[in-house]
Amino acid sequence: MEGAALIAQGLDRIAGSLERSLTGVSVDELCRVPGEGTNSMAWLAWHLTRVQDDHLMNLAGRPLAWAEEGWHERFGMPAENDFGMGWPPEQVQAFTCESAEVLLAHHRAVLARSKAYLATVTPGDLDRVLDEPQWDPRPTVGVRLVSVISDNTQHAGQIAYLRGLFGGYGWQRS
């Protein structure tokens, strides 16, 4: 097993967690927030998927699924590459989606592109330094992949927690 395979496995775990947490959940519950200034399941799923799309496709040198596959239209948003950083609470709370299935389909589409890229990554590629002078030290491909897994896994955990908070104890066994 190599580093890129560990990352691919991590992405599969994230996708599996989202499928379990989101399948069959109503739009009302998806967009519910448990307190002022907190993120909903819908926003978290959209955001983590956008982070993965942005970070992995930039590494791959490929266009983003968001614009290229027209996902922005499904979310009624512009094609520009916004992934939710720095949104004020009102904007997060106003975020909505068509259905859980659209959130999951968006995620599956991004995951397929991420995995196609990871299959091409060699152990040597992981040490390539990125041309991002705003960071000191400059990140490597490996560091960027670590940050995607970290971000996405944390958010997947938050979605699972919210599902339990709204859906009650034992939801994951039903």
Place this chain on the structure above:
Amino acid sequence: MSTSVSDFVRQLLDRNEPYLLGALEGIDPDMLHRQPGPESNSIAWLVWHLSRVQDNHVSAMAGRDHVWITGGWVERMGLGLDPMDRGRGHTPEQIAAFRVPSVSALMDYYEAVRDATGTFLDEMDDAALERQVPAVSGDGTVPLAQRLEMTLTDGLQHTGQVAYLRGLFEGRGWLAV
């Protein structure tokens, strides 16, 4: 030299830690044990559970006893649970009644597990990933890589939950990492 899998794992755990420790910093016992819903896990339960899960995985991979047991944590934490209990299957009543003696006891246990994990990763090379180790349940075995990946997924997901709860209780902008 290319990045080894154990380097990746270490980087992921290192990156995760500021979120966990940040969420515990300055927290009072009330917030530590608060549940946002009647059946939801508190920050205390989540941090205890994620540390116990990591302790259990690392113990199986390294072939050593749990830090929980060898480090005297059963007595120090005084939870009145079976020493091998890691929280899986706890009832809503158990979750609601869960209390740790202090946030520092919880952080100290987490740090003891983290250090044992670091020692294990220092000794591990990528050839070990294929080695068969005991499965989490039952009598079977699984490749070490599988338990390593489970350690990460569980720890990171629960850290995300802990961070979310601190934000829910404390309000936006609580985290500066």
